[in-house]
Amino acid sequence: MNTSPERPGDGGVDARLLEDAAEIGARRALAAVGLHDADASKDVHELRALLADWRSVKTGVLAALGKAFAMAILGALAVAVGWKWIPRAD
Numbered sequence: 001m002n003t004s005p006e007r008p009g010d011g012g013v014d015a016r017l018l019e020d021a022a023e024i025g026a027r028r029a030l031a032a033v034g035l036h037d038a039d040a041s042k043d044v045h046e047l048r049a050l051l052a053d054w055r056s057v058k059t060g061v062l063a064a065l066g067k068a069f070a071m072a073i074l075g076a077l078a079v080a081v082g083w084k085w086i087p088r089a090d
Contacts (some may be wrong), residue, residue, distance in 0.1 A: 029037045035043060 027036065030040065
């Protein structure tokens, strides 16, 4: 009876083939998106920094728009109150 890990069905050869196939597939996938060279790590870090900056800018712009909208509403209310309470020469 052969008990070596090279026997098909017990995981030895199959696991190695699966690992090799996974590595080849991963390399192909990275090459397809342009992350196959030595600068790939730097590129990923730059993309993460760019995404973080985009999120920060988006949050700031939304906050500024919210403040502008609130100020416009308060300004309109102030004009409406002033229009009603300021005496006019009729």
